[in-house]
Amino acid sequence: MLGVYVHIPFCQRKCNYCAFSSFVLNEEKQTEYVDFLIKEIKNFAKNNTKKVDTIFIGGGTPSLLPIHLMWQIFQTLKSEFVIDEKAEITIECNPNSLTLHALQEYKQMGINRISIGVQSLDDNQLQFIGRLHNSQTAINSIKMAKEVFENVSVDLLIGIKNQQKEAFLTDLRTIASLGVTHISTYMLQVEGGTPLAQMAENNPALLPDDDECVGIYESAVKELAKLGFNQYEVSNFAKEGNKCKHNQKYWRGDEYIGFGLSAHSYINGTRFANSNNFTDYYKSKIAMTEKLDENQLITEHIMLGLRCDLGVDKNYLKSLKFDIEKSESLADYVQRGIIRTSGDKLFLNPQYYGVNNFIIAHLLP
């Protein structure tokens, strides 16, 4: 079954660390955008009758989109696709733009999972990364979401200025106590061209070093386990039965279609992405397209399989003419307990998720 991603590239303001396609909002622009988005969806669906079992509305800040425009998107999706009755339908929200009314409307649309960009419960840190909410707003928004939805996820950032391990663990406990079912802890990345990159260049001491970040990350992994969250990917933790199905599609190499500015898709062994500027996007220009060859398929399967609990399928690799068991590095990693074998599958010991790139680079053909 197909996954659907819809990108809403509008924000109230852009965060200091964000290198993503998002623009400060403007009602007229949003209407124009949604109009085109609907055309794009219809156009794709004309030639594609696949059943859809995950939908992810990401951003930007989808919760900022006026409700009537969001309704238009969902009406289109429902009329153009066959949506599985158990489909996971997620929307990303920001604490400061979330209202009870909107949540109830989302439920009406069929959305069943809320992902809230909390990032931190420390007001100074929130200010530093340029977020518009404070910790109280964040907590309130989680409580509000939980009133309407069972499945609520929270995103947090590791590696913000002055972040303390103990405080971060306390935040995790606070968030868990609110009943959330899923937590993502991403490492703050300094992307070129962002205000954060400029700030870090002027003052390298601004951000904690790798060792500190990893210290927080490792403690968080342990704490989350205690709180009943199972790690199923480098940065993702879920209560039993609450793994994010949509993200798992990315890691499993399943097909998904992305609609909207700069959205990525993977269909029929081909990866492609929409343009990341409005002018080209409205001309249906593609930013890149790439039919994966065997080598790329192998690389992706190993790269994605080892960063999560889905693992690497030796037989699938063999079907691509790659016998990973001949790799000396693999034998070494297995012997050192870094990689675990189970039947035809290989799994990275979660202890090594943090350095998965290093390990994966050795296993590639």
Next chain:
Amino acid sequence: MKRIDKIRNFCIVAHIDHGKSTLADRLIEKTGTLAKRDMQAQLLDSMELEREKGITIKLTPTRMNYTYNGEEYQLNLIDTPGHVDFTYEVSRSLAACEGAILIVDASQGVEAQTLANAYLAIDNNLDILPVVNKIDLPSARPEEVKKEVEDVVGIPAMHAPCISAKEGTNIEQVLEMIVKEFPAPKGDENGKLKCLIFDSYYDNFKGAICLIRVFDGSVKVGDKIKMFQTGKVYEVTEVGIFVPHEKSTGVLLAGDVGYLAGSIKNISDIAVGDTITNALDPIDAPLAGYKKVQPVVFCGIFPVDGAKYNELKDSLEKLKLNDASLEFSPEVSQALGFGFRCGFLGLLHLEIITERLEREFNLDLITTAPSVFYRVHKTDGNVIELSNPSSLPPVVEISKIEEPFVKASIFTPPEYVGAIMELAQEKRGVYKDLTYLDAGRVRLNYILPLGEIIYDFFDSLKSRTRGYASFDYEMADYAESELVRVDILLNGEKCDALSIIVHKDKAYARGRALTEKLKKIIPRQLFEVPIQAAIGGKIIARETVSAMRKDVLAKCYGGDITRKRKLLEKQKEGKKRMRKIGSVEIPSEAFMSILKLDDEG
């Protein structure tokens, strides 16, 4: 006038950058040997690399015709490489001449190689014509420099032409003096053939070619000739001269300089300095002065990509076609895999060869630290010679180690004498003498271990004297030294390619410097990596590379898998440049980094 009386065979010698090649170009241009439009700047330095480095490596003789007082003279210019690595080649080129032009820079005056080259010319009984060059420079002081030549070199110089080769000033005067000052060759063109081989090169069609000076007799196409050193006999297929490109003449007579081809397969069949005679009517004894050229500096050369071993082999063989002094033999290193141990005439030679391998043959190389040839006396009475530190037998089996020394002379303004003495002492130099040449110049003589000279000596000398000192050396004898091998252990495993042989007193400092440097270069691994320096079983220094804890935990934004894959593919490519010692990965740069340690400075 007889034919032979109108020949002048001469060479130009100088300290580096004093204008040797520029004057050669001017002479060629002035005699009309080549039209100006055909001249490439500095014609004689024919290799790209030579032109870039501003040094001459390969000699190219040129015949020029010059009319003086109504008579047409034949001037044979034999260019010489201006570097200490090639002293023997220079001496053989000089032996082919009757005269030498000694160029001295009008502002710099006599330098180390000025003197070394002048002495080589004197040793070969050449008449020397000093020429003061670069008089166009504002800092030129030609009269003082002439005096310096008289005082330091000990030859008359007041009549020396003052020229600017760059601007073409007074070139005519040089040509006149070549005719007037240098003697014509003596020799009997009807006598038995006696030829000196002063150089050789390889031609894809004609095979190995000898550059020769005919002393007596004549040689023509069809003659059977014999080489003294190899005893081999060849039939001459072509003889000719250089104008400056090859021009076949069918015959060369006593006094002439030219080339000879005889279907000689390998350049190693031709020994520079050897004598050629007629196989059917030979002379009794060869010319004096022949020496077998021995490499003195060695290093391991390995392809970064192990799969390119055969390419490296082919490339070395191609270079060897034109360079008999280059030696190489297969070598296996646990760390670096299959490669070659190569022998060179000196550091410059080493540098030229590795650069040509990388540029002309597009190879990515790892070279190990240069080393000299050690003579190891074992307790069982055997003596072995080795250049690879990892071949050194265990300490208990060694009774003594000898290493090669050089006689070094350093020219410097007096204010740097202290700094140089300090450097020489650090380099285990033994002071011989100090001479004040004039108010502004001192000559220092030292006996130094060659092993120290090839380790950062030139750079240190340059930086400590702000480039004012010049340096030259000749090989001296072997002598005993207290040498030890310092090994590097990564995660407890010895990395053979990083072993060095050093003097006992310096082992600790070098071991420390090595481990510190490696700590900076070796990236973090999945586990902690101890880096140790050891002599035998004894650890003398230790550093630790702490374990890597994070690479990238970035989010796959909106399913952008491609970006992530590309990053990973790049990372994988980087791995190809890594070498594995046990389970430790080290970048190939690490092996080269130990060539330059900023300790001891």
